[in-house]
Amino acid sequence: MIELNHVSKMYGNVVGVNDLTLRIPRGAYGLIGPNGSGKTTLINLLIGHFRPTLGSLQVLGTTPTSDRRLLRRIGLCPASDVLYPNVSALEWVRYQVRLHGISRRECKSLAEEALETVGMTSAMHRPMGTYSLGMRQRTKIAQAIAHQPELLILDEPYNGLDPVGRNDMTQLLKQWTRSGRGLIFASHVLQEIESVTASFLLLHGGRILASGTAQEIESILTDTPQEVFIKGRDAAKLIHRLADVDWVDALQLNHGKNELRVSLREPAEFYGRIASWIRDDNLAIDQLQTPDGNIEAVFESILRRHRGETS
Numbered sequence: 001m002i003e004l005n006h007v008s009k010m011y012g013n014v015v016g017v018n019d020l021t022l023r024i025p026r027g028a029y030g031l032i033g034p035n036g037s038g039k040t041t042l043i044n045l046l047i048g049h050f051r052p053t054l055g056s057l058q059v060l061g062t063t064p065t066s067d068r069r070l071l072r073r074i075g076l077c078p079a080s081d082v083l084y085p086n087v088s089a090l091e092w093v094r095y096q097v098r099l100h101g102i103s104r105r106e107c108k109s110l111a112e113e114a115l116e117t118v119g120m121t122s123a124m125h126r127p128m129g130t131y132s133l134g135m136r137q138r139t140k141i142a143q144a145i146a147h148q149p150e151l152l153i154l155d156e157p158y159n160g161l162d163p164v165g166r167n168d169m170t171q172l173l174k175q176w177t178r179s180g181r182g183l184i185f186a187s188h189v190l191q192e193i194e195s196v197t198a199s200f201l202l203l204h205g206g207r208i209l210a211s212g213t214a215q216e217i218e219s220i221l222t223d224t225p226q227e228v229f230i231k232g233r234d235a236a237k238l239i240h241r242l243a244d245v246d247w248v249d250a251l252q253l254n255h256g257k258n259e260l261r262v263s264l265r266e267p268a269e270f271y272g273r274i275a276s277w278i279r280d281d282n283l284a285i286d287q288l289q290t291p292d293g294n295i296e297a298v299f300e301s302i303l304r305r306h307r308g309e310t311s
């Protein structure tokens, strides 16, 4: 579906993306990374909005900047709010479909169908200025899917949505994924991506740090140094167990000796032993706090590996 060969994009002296090489088959992928990691730059390269400063790329078997017909095969939902307050969703989506060179009559039925898919039929004649944020997001998605593209690209589709809107968005993206068409969507939040697809691309500082399924990334993390906080009255009593093993990098007692911070070189070793130590020594331990699910910690772990601080 996408092939990047040593792609870099510079904005003057600023690196947008840095030497990306990647080949991903058709499927659904979450593009995850903190602010400024290069997600939007990558999306703009995929749709041919930007030409790479270095390297080359192919999307759906063609070069985005030299094949304008590619835009007909891609649906794009940008992060920015692009809706006109005095225009109805139906008019706007029809107009966007028309821009793809589709006949006037067909545009209307395609627009209606897409708006129905996103649950906007009852509000589609109202001016978009009266819509909630969730309705605006759904209208943007309708615009992206109305011309029935092969690949849907969404930049932060969950931004600003309340829990109900988030759930609706997840259902919508799952439905799209089940149809077997391509999906790439950028997000800051791991859980949002996890609820739609198991496949990730992790960007940081314009580089792809990891790609694969959640399990693959988890297994990278299991072997990557981590910090664990052990909390409870007997936390300090675990020191004699942990002081002599070679997979512990550092130990620190905090909070009146009720919290032990452990820097682990091989977390799997720790998790394999901790329960039996607590049981055998009959220790009062209330909590084990790990960085699981915390995307900042995930990035920190992968970054350490990336910087060569761990193997």
Ligand SMILES: Nc1ncnc2c1ncn2[C@@H]1O[C@H](COP(=O)(O)OP(=O)(O)OP(=O)(O)O)[C@@H](O)[C@H]1O
Binding pocket: 011, 014, 015, 016, 017, 033, 034, 035, 036, 037, 038, 039, 040, 041, 042
């Ligand atoms: N038009 C521009 N001019 C100069 N620098 C830019 C421009 N657009 C992006 N950058 C820089 O390129 C890098 C990547 O930015 P990009 O917007 O692609 O990241 P992002 O992951 O989409 O971030 P966010 O989550 O905040 O949208 C950042 O350092 C950013 O400051």
